[in-house]
Amino acid sequence: MNLTASKNNILKLLMTVWVILWVVFVIRESKHGQYETLFKLYKTPSPELKMRELYGGELYDFLVFCSRNIPQGSTYELIGFPKYALNEVRARFFLWPLRQDKKSPDYKVVYSDIPVETKGDYVKQVDFNAKGALYVRKR
Amino acid sequence: MSFVYALLCVEIIGVTSLLAVARCLKYKFSLSEFFSLAFFCGLAVVSIEFLISSLSGIKYNFAHVLILLLTASIFLVVFFVVPSRKSFSVDLSFEVGFKTLSLLEKIFILGIVFQVIWVVFLSLPMPVDAHDAVANYALKAKMFYFAGGIPHGFFNFSEDLVAHPDYPILLPAVMNWVYQFTGFEYIGINMIMPVIFTAFIILFYSLVFKIFSRTYALGASFLLATIPQVAAYAGIIHTDLVLAAFVSCAFLYFFLFLKNNDGDALLLSALFFGFSLWVKNEAVVFTAAFLAVCSSAILSRERPHAGSLRKILLPVLIVILIAMPWFIVKTKYGVVNSDLDVSKVSAVSILLNIKEIPAMLNLFQQEVFGPKKWNIFWVLFFAALIWKRKTLFKDENKYVSLFLGLSVVGYFIGYMAITGGNLYFYINTTISRFMIHFTGICAFWMVWLIWDKKFLFLDRDGVICAEKGGEGKDVYITRWEDFNFLPKVLEALAAANTAGYECVVISNQQCVGKGYISQPELDQITRKMEERIIKAGGRLAKVYYCPHLKSDGCVCHKPKIGLFEKAKRDLDIADFSRKYYYVGDAERDMEAGSKAGLKTILVLTGKTKRGDEKNWIYKPDYVAADLLEAVGIIMHSKL
Known part of the structure; x- marks a missing residue:
């Protein structure tokens, strides 16, 4: 040099x-x-188990349930996730091609430690686990 | 393996695209440069083609990909069969012998290899998981994949659906490309980033090696690869590292143009800046700074004429052509950034935010100099700037300073425009990532500033141009019409520049003192001389004349060394230490060069015949037939 x-x-x-x-x-x-x-x-051997490890079992299992039970073409709203939370974006990413619609969704996907009140138009479909609950709009 | 095939196909498309461009150039690529550059070209072409085909309603699936590959392959065959109009080349020599590397070089290479392996280790089992990486790029890629293209209404999707639909689509388009081979998957797609990181380091090294020695180039590459923040983003699907790669390499090509006056390098630079606009919106700042600085450089080096205007317009045209599809889409769909709506930015809004500048500067210095893991790099960078402050606005450095200054100002104006009481939030969440955009350029510039540059000093009359001959006034070149370049001089100067030497002329011109020519007239001859040299691909860094009569007793008239001392001060050389050469054609040149501490080469194109030097007191270290042979001696000598 x-x-x-x-x-x-x-x-x-x-x-x-x-x-x-x-x-x-x-x-x-x-x-x-x-x-x-x-x-x-x-x-961890499989991709699904890796995802479960990363997301946390509760959230992952709940999202899998939602993705299987919310009909294709329906819309949802995520409730209970803190603003800008990583879990919130994980949920939107995982649930696609289901689309979020905050104005008039067909389903409300609730994931929260604290009980969440939803308006009367929606009825609880299932309490999936301690934090996850799925509400569907009344027909 | 599907993942590997996907990226190999990107490489094939990139090679085809690059060959199509290179056939219009005379540029000489190194092997590593060609293939790493081709990879980035492939990334850009894949995303541009994806946008165009999506908007044309063409379904994007594996069949589509195969057709694209087939087309690329056909063109590849055609390129090999049909000869090129120009003589671009790829240097196929590739040194693989580990034995030829010094211990330091081996350490650098092993460090880079370890860093790459480490990044792969961190990325391999991970799903895409950082906030923006999921919300922005991974979600978009999933949308593109399931829709078989860009979904209908995508550019008007709300932020609740997908973050920032206005963002350029290179990264999600490339992810979608990979999914065509692997199927949609959560695991493994992260590996795109270590591959991009590796290609970046290789291309960075290849370009820096054109300027520095191998050891220095490896050291600069090792420095860049091991900056903790850069390595961290090599495992996260964010566009910040991708933008850094495109902008850094574009800038390095621009620097090659500044240094060697290589017009082909300028075109490659424009190509890369154009591609960078497909990566991230912030590329607009860098591209605008590039076009401004490029124009300034060309106009300051050449008198405005058709050729220089063409040199300015061609990069502008390239950038516009490459960026056009994306900007047409943005305009057509009215896509605006949710944080920065340019149409709402006004002089008033910027003026109102001027009061935020102290807060911004405070946050900036906290981010840059605070006790974070990678700030040692920025501390070193700013220390280098302070150490070499006298050279920051000299020669090529003034354009680098201007480019970085304009880019930084652009970023600050962006922050000022989008802050509405959210300054702290935006700075905190973005500045650390945004500084990655500058890392490659700053790493290179830091090394350039502290690098001991190579210089070649030479006389003018009898070395560059023919001695006029005659007697009295007729001995002197007082008109441009009397100036004749010696054979092979232009070629020699271009070769010296290409080899990294800055050429400096030191010459007696007592025709000024004798009143045969005025200083402005001499300056005009010098300017024309420099223009001819630039046209031939060379460049003179500095020209020093002694206009005094020998009888004036000045300190600058050779064989006195006053001009050499001035050159040392101007060029920031501590001591010549016989590391540089002075090429002359007379005994006084050998005397001056020796006394100044230079090695000397006598060329036989002037006053001296072979054998005359044997009786001199100050004998030359070498004798050469002409300047070209002298340059050959210098390039093959070891200092």
Whole structure:
């Protein structure tokens, strides 16, 4: 390399610090539980079980139920998910081609720890699990 | 394996597309550059074709994909059969011998390979799972797949249905392409990102290697690959890393144009900036900055004439043509960004938000310099800027500064336009990702700033142009009509530039002191000389003249070294240390070069005949028949 000796030494020092930090950051990821999740996913055999591992069993099973029991072409509204929550976008993604319609949905998909009141037009179809409930619009 | 086939097919389409473009160029590709560039071309072509076919009502399924592949394959065969009009080439030499690499180079390569493997390890079993990745790209890709194209009314879907239908569609279109091979699946699609990351690093290295030594290029690539945030986004389906890849590589081609005056590199740059508009809306800022800086560079280097105007308009045309289908769609369907509706932005709204600038700057510095895992890179980058502050607005650096400055201003104006009391939210959720867009460019520029550039110093008369001969006033070149380039000089200067050398002229011109020519007239001859050199593919970085008479006793008249000292200051060279060469045709050139601390090469195209130098006190280190041979000596010598 075309470098003066002092610049060469500075760059070597910086590169050494950089490599050390790089290794530290790679190892540090284990603090956030990322590797634990990854190894669980690697051990999980099927894609469905991987999804269940990631979404959480309660949510995943509930979404599977909804996707199978809400007729194609129907619309739904998600209730009980915090705004901008990852679970909310997971649900919309999973349920497609079912479409969300907040104005006048055919179904209300409720997923909440707290009991949710729905307007009188909707009747509870099923309490799927502790958090998940499906409401259908009265005909 | 279906996933691998899907990406191989992207590569085939990319190779075909790139060959179609390259046949109009004389550009010399390296092997790794060609295939990594082809991959990105393939990504762009797949998404452009997807949009056009969807809007044409053509069902997008595996049969469609096969027809596209068949068409690409036919064109490939045609390209090999029909000769190209121009002589673009792909350098097929590929050094695979691990033994030829230094220890440092091996460390860099192993580090990059480890990073790629690590990113693959993180991505392989994961479903698409980050917020925007699911809400935006994965959901759109699923929509496209199940609808067999873009669903009817997609561009007017509410935000409750899908986030940001106004976003460019490259990533979901590519995901949809993969689904045609694999079927829709939740697991495995994440692997697109490690592949894009790898192609990015390879293309980055290939382009940087055209400017730096291999060690430096590998070091820069290692630096980029191991920035924690960049590596993190190599496992998440977000467009930020994809945009960084397109913009960085587009910018590197632009830099090759700035440095080597390579018009083909400029066209490739325009192509990539055009493609970047299919990736993310923020590409508009970068593309606008590119077109502005490109125009400025061309106009400052050449007098406005038909050729320079064509050079400016061609990139504009390329960008418009590539972006046109997408912008037609946006206009036709009235698609606007839910956060930034440009039609509602006004001077008043921007002025009202000016008061937010201190808060924005505070948030910016927290994000950049705060104790986050990747900010060591930005600390180093800004430290390099401060260290090399004197060169930030010199030569190519002034265009880099201008490009980055315009891009940053564009981003800030965007933030100011969309803030309505939500400044904190937008900065917090986006600035960290948005800084990835700049990472490739800044990584390169940091290395460029601290890189010890290569220079070639040379005399003018007898080296670049023929000595006029005659006596008295007739000895001097006082008109452009008397200026004649020596044979092979233009070729030599272009070769030196291409090899990474900045050419600097240092010459006595006492015809000015004698009153035979005025300084403005000399400047005009110099300007015409530079224009001819630029036309031939070369460039002079600097030209230094001593206009004084020898009897004036100035410090700049060779064999005195005043002009060499000035060049050292201007070019930020600490010491020549016999690392550079001075090419001259007379003894005083050898004396001046030696005293200044340069190696010297005597060319026999001027005053001196072979053998004359044997009696000199200051003998040249090398003797060459002409400048071309001198450049060959320099390129083959080891410093």
